[in-house]
Amino acid sequence: xxxxxxxxxxxxxxxxxxxxxxxxxxxxxxxxxxxxxxxxxxxxxxxxxxxxxxxxxxxxxxxxxxxxxxxxxxxxxxxxxxxxxxxxxxxxxxxxxxxxxxxxxxxxxxxxxxxxxxxxxxxxxxxxxxxxxxxxxxxxxxxxxxxxxxxxxxxxxxxxxxxxxxxxxxxxxxxxxxxxxxxxxxxxxxxxxxxxxxxxxxxxxxxxxxxxxxxxxxxxxxxxxxxxxxxxxxxxxxxxxxxxxxxxxxxxxxxxxxxxxxxxxxxxxxxxxxxxxxxxx
Numbered sequence: 001x002x003x004x005x006x007x008x009x010x011x012x013x014x015x016x017x018x019x020x021x022x023x024x025x026x027x028x029x030x031x032x033x034x035x036x037x038x039x040x041x042x043x044x045x046x047x048x049x050x051x052x053x054x055x056x057x058x059x060x061x062x063x064x065x066x067x068x069x070x071x072x073x074x075x076x077x078x079x080x081x082x083x084x085x086x087x088x089x090x091x092x093x094x095x096x097x098x099x100x101x102x103x104x105x106x107x108x109x110x111x112x113x114x115x116x117x118x119x120x121x122x123x124x125x126x127x128x129x130x131x132x133x134x135x136x137x138x139x140x141x142x143x144x145x146x147x148x149x150x151x152x153x154x155x156x157x158x159x160x161x162x163x164x165x166x167x168x169x170x171x172x173x174x175x176x177x178x179x180x181x182x183x184x185x186x187x188x189x190x191x192x193x194x195x196x197x198x199x200x201x202x203x204x205x206x207x208x209x210x211x212x213x214x215x216x217x218x219x220x221x222x223x224x225x226x227x228x229x230x231x232x233x234x235x236x237x238x239x240x241x242x243x244x245x246x247x248x249x250x251x252x253x254x255x256x257x258x259x260x261x262x263x264x265x266x267x268x269x270x271x272x273x274x275x276x277x278x279x280x281x
Contacts, residue, residue, distance in 0.1 A: 006049050006067035014038070014045060015074045022082055028098070031082065038075045046072045112226055116208055119228055122252045126245065128206040128230065133191040135210055136167055138180035141190040158186040159214040161223075184212035192231045202234035 018038050025031040038045050049068035056064050120130045148154045161184040191207035208228040215221040232241070243260070250258040 006052070006064050006071070008067070011067055011071045011074065014071055015078070018075055019078060022078070035075075035079050039072065039079070046075065116226065116228075118253065119208060120206070122249055123206040123230065126248065128204050128232075131191050131195055131205050131207050132209055133188070133194055133207070135185055135212070136163065136182055137185040137190050138166075138182055140180050141193050142183060142185050142187075145193040146189055160184070160186050161212050161214050186213050187211050188227050188229050192229070195231070196233070202232075204232045204234070206230050 018034065021034045021037075022031060025034055036044065041047060046068060049064065049071065053061050053065050053068070124130060142160075143149070143152065143155060163182045163184075166180065166182040188207040188209045188211060191205070191209075195205050195207075196203060206228060207230075208226070210224055211227045212224050215223050217223065230245070232245075243262070246260050247258075250260050
């Protein structure tokens with residue numbers, strides 16, 4: 001219970017008692033309990049003195065309020081000094097749970113992400129739309145619609161990864177109504193088919209994304225890698241447009257002095273597909 005009525009001697013006595021109890025505290029929790037006993041919003045010594053103001057005689061209200069404020073200010077000043085030195089007294093390596101949390105370092109963006117976004121930016125400025133699609137693809141979009149039927153050598157050379165159970169959904173049936181097998185796509189070319197099914201020419205798209213093939217992992221092979229394909233369908237397009245697009249890309253991606261070279265390569269398993277692409281151009 002507080003002294004009745006509060007006076008200068010009681011203020012000094014409580015300050016001395018607070019300092020003594022605070023010095024005897026052996027942990028942060030004990031020190032906080034001492035502080036709350038004197039300065040807490042409810043049932044503390046200062047709070048009890050403040051409550052006396054409401055019931056005191058008119059001539060005593062002013063003095064009681066003054067002594068209560070003096071005690072509060074004195075306790076708060078000593079608590080502030082204690083808090084300032086608490087860090088210095090802390091045990092090395094100890095964790096102060098009252099401090100705000102530390103923001104974790106997020107690190108750096110992956111090089112493949114940086115390159116992917118750079119590619120999207122370059123081709124977007126050229127007028128290409130960036131399209132993405134499912135990585136678990138059906139065999140019609142991945143092969144048949146690209147003129148690679150079941151007996152085509154490309155299916156064996158790409159050594160695809162099929163799922164045990166097909167994924168059912170929109171477009172999960174072939175043209176003849178049969179259920180289609182599902183595989184991890186071996187290229188992003190399937191997005192060319194999906195886009196052309198939904199859009200009329202002219203078409204200008206770029207299809208980046210991850211693709212999968214059952215390769216033995218070494219310095220030049222990986223079962224999962226990133227690929228990007230471009231498709232342009234319009235009247236009047238020629239190889240000059242292809243070369244100009246690739247040259248502009250090389251200048252943006254590498255340096256203005258970059259040059260490109262067209263080099264023929266023999267891929268017998270895509271012979272029919274290449275012929276169709278040239279005819280379409």
